[in-house]
Amino acid sequence: MKTNAYDMDDIDMAWCPGCGNFNILKSLKKALAELSIEPKGLVVVSGIGQAAKIPHYFKTHFFNGLHGRALPPATGIKAVNPQLTVIAESGDGDMYGEGGNHFLHAIRRNPDITNIIHNNMVYGLTKGQASPTSQFGFKTPVQTKGVVLEPFNPLALAVSQNASFAARAFAGDEEETKEIIKKAIQHKGYALVDIFQPCVSFNKVNTFKWFKDNTAYLDDTYDPYDRRAAFEKSLETHPFALGVIYVGPPKNTYEQNIGLYDKDKNPLVFREQKRSQKLQQLIQSF
Amino acid sequence: MKTNAYDMDDIDMAWCPGCGNFNILKSLKKALAELSIEPKGLVVVSGIGQAAKIPHYFKTHFFNGLHGRALPPATGIKAVNPQLTVIAESGDGDMYGEGGNHFLHAIRRNPDITNIIHNNMVYGLTKGQASPTSQFGFKTPVQTKGVVLEPFNPLALAVSQNASFAARAFAGDEEETKEIIKKAIQHKGYALVDIFQPCVSFNKVNTFKWFKDNTAYLDDTYDPYDRRAAFEKSLETHPFALGVIYVGPPKNTYEQNIGLYDKDKNPLVFREQKRSQKLQQLIQSF
Amino acid sequence: MSSNQNKRKDVSIVICGAAGQGIKTVEKLLVHNFSHSGFHVFSTKEYMSRVRGGTNSVSIRVSSQKAAALKDRIDILLPLHSEALGHLEKRISSETIVIGDKEKICKDCPTQIKQFIDVPLEDLARDIGGKIFINIIAAGIISGILKLDLDKMKKDVKDFFSQKDKQIVEKNIQSISQGYSKGEKFSDQKGISFDLTPWTEIKNQVLINGAEAVGFGALAGGCDFLSSYPMSPSTGVLVFISQHAHKFEVAAEQAEDEISAINMALGASYAGARSLVTTSGGGLALMGEGISLAGMIETPVVIHVAQRPGPATGLPTRTEQGDLELVLHAGHGEFPRIILAPGSLEDAFSLTQKAFDLADKFQIPVFILTDQFFMDSYYNIPAPDFQNVQANKHIIKTENDYKRSLITKDGISPRGIPGYGEGLVGVDSDEHDESSHITEDLDLRTQMAEKRLKKMDQIKKQAIPPELVGPEDYRNLIIGWGSTLHVINEALDVLGLKKTAFLHFKQVYPLPDETKIYLEKADQIVIAEHNATSQFKKLIKLETGIDISKTILKYNGLAFSVEEMAEKINHALEQED
Amino acid sequence: MSSNQNKRKDVSIVICGAAGQGIKTVEKLLVHNFSHSGFHVFSTKEYMSRVRGGTNSVSIRVSSQKAAALKDRIDILLPLHSEALGHLEKRISSETIVIGDKEKICKDCPTQIKQFIDVPLEDLARDIGGKIFINIIAAGIISGILKLDLDKMKKDVKDFFSQKDKQIVEKNIQSISQGYSKGEKFSDQKGISFDLTPWTEIKNQVLINGAEAVGFGALAGGCDFLSSYPMSPSTGVLVFISQHAHKFEVAAEQAEDEISAINMALGASYAGARSLVTTSGGGLALMGEGISLAGMIETPVVIHVAQRPGPATGLPTRTEQGDLELVLHAGHGEFPRIILAPGSLEDAFSLTQKAFDLADKFQIPVFILTDQFFMDSYYNIPAPDFQNVQANKHIIKTENDYKRSLITKDGISPRGIPGYGEGLVGVDSDEHDESSHITEDLDLRTQMAEKRLKKMDQIKKQAIPPELVGPEDYRNLIIGWGSTLHVINEALDVLGLKKTAFLHFKQVYPLPDETKIYLEKADQIVIAEHNATSQFKKLIKLETGIDISKTILKYNGLAFSVEEMAEKINHALEQED
């Protein structure tokens, strides 16, 4: 498929010129095109924030829900129609702050969704407060003396809870980011892609250059199947590792675990349920 | 101090005979007594569940709040009166399920509180549904085919986010549990104590015997300051490691980070704030 | 008791003991056998929020006529532990026959007790194998007194304990038998007897409780997705659906919290499912934002709220109707909703089924508002009609130019779902254009707000009318809603007032227009509710302008009894205006 | 313009451009200089929810008299990009002087424009160093037209950019100067002049916005703990307090979510702090359970809610009064609360201060209800009085037998805190006894429920009365609440109706008894609100029985303008009843 299959005419994009979000959008569109995922077969679920506006900017089904709440609807969608490719995409504040509990439990639940986080280490849309991933000392109008909380480490968390797939990318490298997104989408089960994304308006510290200087791709010898190694990698900071950091042992997805798709692949929502008789039977047992 | 300093007369305890909660209560009272922490200087904050009833059963100040929400009030209390010893105590469903986001962020925030979880791998008070720590295959009236979600690993999570202290205990061993609780209370900063607690009414799998058979204390050679080793330990399952699994590098507590107790140790709530002049000054700058 | 004239046609039996003593098992066994024997049966529980200990009771009514409300009067009382008599003191009268271990149970016995049949329950149980058999012996005694079918009883005991050791099963059968013969003996020796006429039709009826009725309604309503977080007293519905999820092809998920539950449900609905969430007040208080989202993205969802006393954790296992105003206003901003409040088990079934249709039709959140009393009460009803269970989800196959938020005359946009048709289906929690893309066009905002609210016209027109029981030419009107249906009905039966009728609301929002007409016809209006501030009275005032001056309010966590309701209605009607 | 008679005493200036073009900076510089020059100044913004691009505008009024509402009329318009004129089309008239880059700005110019002063802003800016200087040149032009103090202006520019490179500062000063001389020239050449009389008192006044006024009120109210999660339009308060937290010894924490925020605040209050939470509707919808907890544990907390249009995410940066009903009913179960809705900045200051006293006195949640318009509007007011800022927290030193939930006559239990005195201080979200230990004593439950609700009597007695503006012997009464104070006032000034008064509510719940008296005196009542369902009208109906039939409602996200309000009031009063 061609990338322009996702192009929309005449849209007014609310992102700032130069923002890393544009790069991510490009990588995502390319990844989808190369995987031949049609807009008709794709649902992008997002929360609220600058990153979360992404489904308004390309052709796809979308559920742009509440701040912090992209993962639950994504899970609900997948449960009743596993045939759809589902991406849950939002910012770092959305996914790790307001939505932290869903992040934790989505990893455990393992729906076959791709979870993309635009990690700019700041709350963009609300104009520059610290996010969970803001680095020590980061000053904002609210964190006037600089951030003092331990920066949230999504990769380490994912490894700690045996996520089925966890990767980190950098928006500055569209090609590699595309490759990583492709792997995540192709992976069966929950797949985390945390993408370093420069925010040119509110994060003057973690710039394109900073990310470039402070990241390094995993080399070919790296074994993402080794959980302990993955944990070590996820703790490294300067440079931060880029690439697929962890792939967990094979396990059933959430949809498989529901147990209703073993024989019948038809999504629940398309089934002609005939319940009269079953109900009759059940009530007899009362 | 004597343990009976915490005894209350004539209370009707709602726990089931034989429940591991009784052991934990004993260990806790002993630990407090040995540390000479008076009831007057102690606040126990709890959520809702069987475990969360604990502050009704011994002498202490208490804030028995909402299901899943013990950590935020505990943090608020500590912020305005750091002189109080604060314990946040609840069940596994409460702290890791409903309260998962607070758990995550309390670790990052690092208030000097002791976070005790009665981990019975089940929802006790609501009569036996799966909790986040329920093991694979655990059957309940809701999880009729057995639990399929990856069991939540609180220790690994704590290590992954560089918690300042993380330990695991077993209610069946009152003496060692007491020692671990003592260390946690003495530790400056956030301290997790996840305690395996048999629920005799709703968990017929993870019994006293099961826990005994499936746990092993860390030996003396174990170095809790080594984060990578701690991570490995936290992943081990049969046996599960007991003891202080991880102690993070020294860092400021949340209360210290507030920056209002450097010179003046007097708790915020006891300060005679004279604001007239400051306000006068500030308004002049407008 | 000499003549049948004087014998009760309605027996009230109470078993009282600690959590863990198995009184629920007694309840289960008895109610099924009563109904099997052709009697009407009603059973309700009041219990503490604990797993062991404390004092709980089950009240069972066996009757020749339909009975579906709590009576204070106790004919036969089986206290299983020493706190029981104190606990029930107010309900015990000289007519109450108390059966139990006198020495153990009756330290300082309420003086009104005139009939005590002393049975060494504990010794009997110990002889069989241990204290745990006390409850089954007790069940046996009652079966014996009422001369139920012993073989059926034995068979039920066997089935009930089928998961246990053979030996345990045997001992339970022994317990039931021994109790039965005791009971028979008492009945004969003490002349305890009742005028219960069996009615064969009952055997074809089903005995279910509120939780099951809601559950059946949901299954009949086409529910194929459920996400919830356990919370008393709503958990029964979660359990019921989970138990039958596989067979009925429902994806049922225990969420990590209530926020996840409502948002998962909306995701599933967006994709075309019929989604249900079940919770109680505290859980609902967490779902406000999600409910508002449902309003904004016009995505159907059915939310069952089983009320319990608040604020906060309150009394988790008790009953109240204190969350009406929360359900009315949960969620920020302005959008339509419907609130249904079943009065009977039949209502629970039909309204829950209907809720899914309404939700899909209007693309809004629809609430089923029940309470602990309702959830935990059993009685027999004719089996619901399952013929008409084909759902119309109001879903269209989309075209290429499909617009999910199309502005239409009636405010309802044709509903497409992803993957069905050629169109792209978007929903957005921000204000949006017809394609659901985020907009800051403020004229469009006004149109969209009006589009959403416009649906209220149709919704109101189709509101379920209140049900009038009693004379059309009433002068006094009693108002109730939800679970107080039967208790008010029976209280009015007892009172036998000529000019008094009862208006029961099973749809509490929006109220249909005839409400006002009903109210204006009355000289005196009395409203009864399980809360302290008469929330429905306020809603009626708001919607009709009529300010009801007389209220009957109860908020201690226990359900109204028939006697209490009768007395309070009487009192209210006699009071000066 | 020949005589002073015809000259405006009130100039309305609008700057319009994209986010990122620095129109806020222009606003800041201008309003301070207007006020420094002795003029009354009012400034308000409308902007899109985005960081760059789009179309935003700032409306500034400079006046000889107090002006604190939005006017549609534009005297001087500075469009900074090509969408600006289209965006403001409805507000532009033949009297509007448009100053800007004609070629760039005026592709298809609204035909009503009669006065266009073409300035090559972009070229001028480029000559200085780049497009980024356009905004400061624009500020200069306006200062020049109005003959402000150029030296002061330069100094302010210097201060404003003090963090930047010296070179940048220089260029900005150059920009302001160049703009100034252009402005002076226009004023002279085109005869633009206004009849603005400076008033020296103004220099002693302060120029603040709603967010700052609430912040000052909180600091004056003794707030020493703040926990919140950022959410427009409430974030201004979080930022204000965070900025001054150290100096004022406030522990201010950005929570991980709103649920944490409210629960942290309750913990701090329990320990003796004065806690504040600031949020908007969506955040509040998540706090319902926590609010219910505050009600149950009778722990004070002040909650500031800055409203924006809903449902769901709605329009994050726009204004509405659509969350009144949510604030009224947030939280399950029944418990008292107070809702204050400041109309003026003075109110915002004094009511926020008072909110802390009320919360502590009654041990309840107290809400401050504002909105985006209120948060983002500036004007000058006399500096608040900071003499009386000593807080009485109503805290006692506990004795050994202290009981936190003691049942007292007025329902208020003496408030102890942990670590102060000999007693143990407990609170419990379950129903509890006087020591706050969990109970299932159902008589006690009733007493406790009544104890909590009883406080409402006193609260109601002490309710802040509505403020009547206009003749005492009114026949027509206009009702408003919260942020519509000034716009309704000015609209009525403009209309100059004889028998029409305005009743403004700054406490919206509970309503004081005199409300009814005020309303009954009127022949005609009109209510104006920023929502679609007239929520305050419903509340008034509920509380007084009076059903207001005429409503003026706006819910497109923009604030009422004076002209619009005047026209709508006029229309409403002329309409048949």
Ligand SMILES: Cc1ncc(C[n+]2csc(CCOP(=O)(O)OP(=O)(O)O)c2C)c(N)n1
């Ligand atoms: C319940 C709720 N709380 C707060 C907000 C306000 N809010 C919108 S976006 C956002 C944070 C955005 O940060 P992030 O998720 O990192 O996205 P970014 O803008 O940086 O891409 C916040 C706090 C909201 N919309 N809803």
Ligand SMILES: Cc1ncc(C[n+]2csc(CCOP(=O)(O)OP(=O)(O)O)c2C)c(N)n1
């Ligand atoms: C908001 C909310 N949701 C649900 C509940 C119901 N609830 C009370 S305790 C509990 C779980 C108890 O499990 P756990 O925390 O593991 O404690 P345990 O009883 O096992 O000690 C639940 C779901 C509640 N009280 N509040």
Ligand code: SF4
């Ligand atoms: S605010 Fe930051 S993250 Fe948002 S669009 Fe602008 S540069 Fe990107």
Ligand code: SF4
């Ligand atoms: S239910 Fe389980 S956890 Fe609760 S008291 Fe009983 S045994 Fe203990």
Ligand SMILES: [Mg+2]
């Ligand atoms: Mg971000």
Ligand SMILES: [Mg+2]
């Ligand atoms: Mg548990």
